[in-house]
Amino acid sequence: MKVYLAEFWHFSKESLALVTRGSHGYMAWLALLVMMILGGAWAYSNQLSFGLVTSNMRDPVSWGFYIGNFAFLVGVAAAAVILIIPAYIYNWGPIREVALLGELLAISAIIMCMLFVTIDIGRPEMVWHMMPGVGTPNFPYSLLVWDVFVLSAYFVLNFFVATYLVFMSYTGRKYNPAFIMPIIFLSIPLAISIHTVTAFLFMGLKARPFWNEAILAPRFLASAFCSGPALLVLIFQVLRKVRPIQISDAALRKIGELLAYAMAINLFLLGCEVFKEFYSHSHHIIHAQFQWFSLEGGYGIAGYSLFALTCNVTAFVIFIVPAFRNRIPVLLCGCVLAVAGVYVEKGLGLLLPGLTPDVIGEVYRYTPSLNELMVGAGIWGVGLLSFTFMAKISIAITLGEFGYRRT
Template identity: 45%
Template sequence: MEKIENGEVHKEAISGSLSNYGLFLLRAVRLSFRGHIAFYSWMIFLTILSFFGLRAYCNQFVEGLITTGMTDQVSWGVYIANFTFLVGMAAAAVMLVIPAYLYKEEEMHNIVIFGELFAVAVMIMCMLFVTVDLGRPGRFWHLIPVIGRFNFPISMLSWDVVALTGYFIINAHVCGYLLYMKYLGQKPSKWLYMPFIILSIVWAVSIHTVTAFLYVGIAGRPFWNSAIVAPRFIASAFTAGPAFMIVAFQIIRSTTGYHIGDRVFQLLRQIVTISLLISLFLFGCEIFKEFYSQSLHNASARYLFFGLHGHYALVPWIWSAIAMEVAAVIILLSRFSKTPARHIWLNLACIMATVGIWIEKGPGLIIPGFLPTPLGEIVEYTPTLNETIVCVGIWSIGILLFSWMLRLAIPITSGMFHATEDR
């Protein structure tokens, strides 16, 4: 950087750095559209799925939420289930951030930015899942303080809005700043990112806690009104997030040749194992509390695990989830998953853990909370095809975004995409 002597030069420097940034954006756009046929096929495939999702959402927008399987009895369904699961996935980015920045794990520094980018993409998915769940999405501005009427701090949902928006901004800032500095070939200023890193660690725990409090704060629904929901959320998030990343990093490593050391997988495997053990323990505590005391308040749990009055919709799901999680923990504790040559076992365990947790804290938490209803009725919920396609669409948009971010971030971090010397 040139030395700034007076206002003139200063102005020039600013306009110079602005045009640099413009150039960066333009080059980034061009880079986004460069790639192998496999990259193109992958991105086009996701784009087409997203279009299907958009179309299904347009149907819903025209007809109303009647196009979903939701009812007055089960008034939240797979949208909010996915939302809940994904908030955890976003929070789990701290499981990369903590080892990288607090414990100074060398190898983690290579990949920590991917975790943060993942959090950004997932936050966008979360916002989409909430938006598609709204009956009047056009009135979204009512949530904006001052011009709208934001019921903060009374409503837990308003806390969630603050927590999620904040987490999105913090991560977007850290990723954007670090990547751009790397692109410029400059050393990032610690003061411009370290405070946000520390903040993001606290904030990550808070987004999932606040999301849990959405449910915990409801006295009329005993299945949710349980202090253990927030700790369970955190433990299961720190299982599913890193498990997903283990699989994703292997894909990145094999398709791009980007260096990701074995130490990363070792560390993440330990995190997944310990978190899954804690998660299962807390789950067990919940099951004990529900069933040993035989209080009438356990009706939802009876419905979930064993079916109630001839309604069994969730029973196969929750038992599959338990089976997958237990199998995953056994594989993770055995030596099968330890050697890099055995990544197939590790991957299997990670996929089972992630799917199991999606069921457990998605449909397995949201739907039984509603059933039986506060008036003792059971009306089973099954998502409609249209609702399912909307979900597939949002997942595709999220994965599309994440793939695109990686398309830019990998060349930047590996030093292949950088500012040219002369301005």
């Protein structure tokens, strides 16, 4: 045990040294992220001094850009781990080798999720009020408590698995599958559950007919299985350009195939929803009208909704036709479209029609404020920075550049 601890200490120290070194391109990337984070910190200090009035959220639209990002990122976190299924259960080699990167992405996404929720609340210093023991969590009634619990569990689990795998290969040991496989398997239902619980968070609100539909949870999962793997493909492409790691085209194509199914289901569920709203034409249709036609007179999100739809449909065509999918540049375009489409569809595209018009019919046309966008960018900076660091360490170990020679 003592040996492990000493080695882990060494690992942590060396890792810290490793991530602060790198090529010019790497340093420039870090500088960009640090600038985003500093900008975000400045914007957040504004928010702390003046309150959430620095955002454009107001009483009628009480959740906005922050929670939209949260919903999107929970999906990324959940879906990144879903790659584990083909990797480990079906023992499909090419993907298994990259599944670790999926876990790292999941960890970064959860960090961002937690940050987005924390900055969204009015009195972040009081979050201990919902912790068991010291506070009075409204459990099992509040889905927000559920969400915090499952997200924390998911984070701890993935962080442990990733650290274990990386550390073992750092010290040149072989990981013990008998120990780690059950934990990895456990993360699969947890991945589903974090996203289901997040969908329930919205679905359970009878005040908001746009969300209060059973289709929301499946839609969340379907769109997550589009955005998460698509984001991973893009990340793999970047990584294999900047580092000499070998990620085969076959792996990317395989993920592309997976994306085709996910996007097909996602579009199908969207179609079900649109049919239900517009055919039945109950007075709840006003939210769908806001989503697709902006209502009359003024800014709306119809443009965004149509943009997301176009992105998703195009991405679907790319993924489903083997001739497109198998050409890596085209596949990458499809992934960009899928990420963009789902980001809009599941971020503000989900939040705003649910909240506009508000429960007593007021139409407040929300757009994020500059300050809000800067805080959001800062959090993306934190997430990307943490992913960069973790990926750098794990790739360096895989490449044999970074390791610990036991004596």
